[in-house]
Amino acid sequence: MSNKFPPISAKLPVFMHGADYNPDQWLHDPAVLEEDIRLMKLAHCNVMAVGIFSWATLEPEEGTFRFDWLDNVLDQFAENGIYAWVATPSGARPAWMSQKYPEVLRVAPNRQRNLHGLRHNHCYTSPVYREKVTIMNRELARRYSQHPAVVGWHISNEFGGECHCDYCQEAFRAWLMRKYGSLEALNAAWWTAFWSHTYTDWSQVESPAPHGETMVHGQNLDWRRFVTDQTIDFYKHEIVPLKEANPELPCTANMMDLFEGLDYRKFAEAVDVISWDAYPTWHASDLEAAVGSWFAFNHDLFRSLKRKPFMLMESTPSLTNWQPVSKLKRPGMHRLSSLQAVAHGSDTVQYFQWRKSRGSSEKFHGAVVDHVGHEHTRVFKDVASLGETLSGLTELIGTPVPAEAAVLFDWDNRWAVKDAQGPRNQGIHYEETVMQHYRAMWELGIPTDVVGSGDDFGAYKLIAVPMAYLLREETGKRLEKFVENGGTLLATYWTGIVDENDLCHLGGFPGPLRKTLGIWAEEIEGLHDHDRNGLEMNAGNALGIEGTYEVRELCDLIHAEGASVLGVYESDFYAGRPALTMNAFGRGQAYYLAARVSDPAFYEKLYGRLAADAGVRRALNSALPAGVTAQLRSDGERDYVFVMNFSGTEAEVVLDRVYEDAETGEETSGVMRLPVHGIRLLKRSAL
Ligand SMILES: [Zn+2]
Structure with a gap:
């Protein structure tokens, strides 16, 4: 009997393939949207994440909202069979807000308040920021929660960081009071008799600081737990108006590889579906296995958080621009890297970004559409080819990974x-x-x-x-x-x-x-x-x-x-x-x-x-050369075995039985040759 999970969205029960899309950067040139839609179809892309950092365009002045451009984008999507994860824009703020309400700005561990700038630079506790988020999200929910193109909400972006403002200090103390009930219990748990660190009043308790307390291990640990809880609380605050408008639309928050600042296992309980952003640094050496196994671990981690299929929300279609050296993906690597996520349980392959921005810090980050503006590029062809492959793998959607x-x-x-x-x-x-x-x-x-x-x-x-x-x-x-x-x-x-x-x-x-x-x-x-x-x-x-x-x-x-x-x-x-x-x-x-x-x-x-x-099951009962791995998804009726070559050289695997190639339908047995960066997806009746 099949033990598949339902698809992430009943509206789009196939592999989601697409990218972060920032049409708000191109509103001065309406031809761009029309051309983008033509290109999205050519690239076999069926989903976009829109509005991730669009607050200044959505609310150019306090209380003045402008949704016409996003209405147009989503309507065009709906007409063309393209779906959207609509983002809440709280990952960055408009300048007017920072200027009028400095309390929304984050305070560093040294207690200095940041200036306006960058992104993810806000306090999760600030009542003003929370109120502004609620107003914005209520408007978004009112307009888009029933829109035919919308498959879910992308909440903020890559949550992370901590704030040490007075509001956060108060919240930390309240959190500790709830946890310990009494100062005596807190002092005992933190072993504060050491160095005379005993607290005699709750108001004495503060977050760790470089010029203050750093040596009480229990305190450091509780501060990190508090930061996780406060971030989750902010996330929950964000989704209230969205869930009120349409409880059926899934909400997700894109996570980062083995990010240390938040306990993702706790965060996972609050989201409907796990999504994460993977940026492997391929080709740092001839042997790709170190990078391949690290990202395999991450994929397994993110799948395990809910023990069900997850989303690859971001990956680069070509290179990044924020690592020390940004190598191009060698031929074959885009396919291998993307299908590796699928092998470990992803039901989507999505990129950052659809179109390269013209200016600022991400103008050289890989994109499906380069500055040249057309489809005749190596990267575009790689993406389109993968899109075609994914469109033939719909039967895999919802299939678990049976780990023992x-x-x-x-x-x-x-x-x-x-x-x-x-x-x-x-x-x-x-x-x-x-x-x-x-x-x-x-x-x-x-x-x-x-x-x-x-x-x-x-x-x-x-x-x-x-x-x-x-x-x-x-x-x-x-x-x-x-x-x-x-x-x-x-x-x-x-x-x-x-x-x-x-x-x-x-x-x-x-x-x-x-x-x-x-x-x-x-x-x-x-x-x-x-x-x-x-x-x-x-x-x-x-x-x-x-x-x-x-x-x-x-x-x-x-x-x-x-x-x-x-x-x-x-x-x-x-x-x-x-x-x-x-x-x-x-x-x-x-x-x-x-x-x-x-x-x-x-x-x-x-x-x-x-x-x-x-008696632990392996994906394949064959000897695997170094750097070659096999991974398994199974719905209880059919096993899907992904054989992946991260060895940096050609490799051979002797198959343990007769398989069907899941892409071509051809029978495969005996010696299977894998080219450099090669991947084969094989099918058999479930063992
Ligand atoms: Zn704060």
Whole structure:
């Protein structure tokens, strides 16, 4: 039986293919809109995101609204079979507003108020800004919530940043009062007896500041949580008039790759559909796999936030203009990069931007339509060709990714582990560590979810827990249950160190997982960049991995408390002590990797074996060359296998059965050749 999700919009139940479109920059030349519509159809584009930064055009003076131009754009779209995500314009403000109401301007951590300029430069708490947003969004909703061309709302743009104004300080204190109830509880959670930081009145509590408090870890953590909550509160405030006018239209807020400032897992609860903006820096070296696996991780993360298909809201059709070097996409890369998003669960491919602006900071950012103004460009042809491909893949819409493996990744752990002042302040490399583990699964073609502490672990057979420094008692219990019920867990060094308040677990690390892992981590050593140790696998160990693997940066000195020792340290005063262990617990196994092994081959061997033992499904039961991955979407009746070549060279894969090519309908089996940047989409009956 098919387990597909409904399409993102019932109005447009096909792949959405399109771009951010800024017709307000071209109102002086009405011929541009007419030409754009001709070009959109030529490029097989069926959706545009309009009005993202249009406030000054929509409300040129306070209370004076001008919607005629947007009416015209949307009416023209409707006549031509093009749909729109209409944006609320709150990502940037008109100058009159900043001038008349300075309180809308953001205040920096040093308590200095910004001047007017840039974008995303506003306070999320300011009553005036919130009121102006409500007035604007009510007008937009009144005019467009029933418009035939409109498929949903694009709320603001790339939310991010924080404000330290008086309104925000008040809101922070109110947030803390709600969370802790009393100052005593706050002082206890923040361990404020340290350095006499005890608060005796709520009014003394402020946000962290470079010239003020920065050393209370619990406070830093709560401030970041507050910033997330306040941003979500602003988002919810934005959508009230939109939902009142038409509750059926989905709302989304475009997110950014592994953005650190907001806990997207919390934000995900507030949006109807996840959308995100992906800007890979391809061609930095011959091997594209590092970039490919990083973006695969992000796609998996964004899909996992709601465990359903997401939107690629922005990507560049050619180059960016804000990275240190902006390379052009080599032939084939546009197709590979775009379909990679689809492989991981995206039901859209959208770009920034449709037409290059003529001036200002994004005039050289890639666009479907270049300054030359016509369709006879390499980029336009790439886009049109991809549009044609997507129009033939409608059956994929709503198809889930059936992951049986997961990597744990929490924002508050990410914040806390970097704030810790621990064994390596010159680079704790949390994200890189997560990627070491994820990449091995990517190279093996294992469909993988990226989960948070609060997610249900029951659907998985294998969970990787790299550096879960902040680990709640409750999460520990749930991971224990997971192993007890037959799951395979792999945790690493620097896991289970602090609780949700950033207070150390007492009674031995790794705190809540000590029993499950069957070890005690007594000490951790930070290594200098030039230091090396080794992980020496024991002869005849249960994993069947042989040899010695280089270790860098972090070494946990552990005691096996019931776990079997699979490998030991090679040198230094702790030579011979356990470095890799396995604890049989309940019906499952819990592995502990005590040191940061640097060789990717080790992780591939490790996860290859763990996945095989746990019976974790791979997309393809074939050997995959380095840099070639396979990913899977399945509706329960049909499996769609995407084989993608990020190796930078030609590659061959021996197929494990007979497939149908999803694009050509031809039968495919045996040796499949992939050109440089090649991708093939194969179909089989669901396994
Ligand atoms: Zn503020």
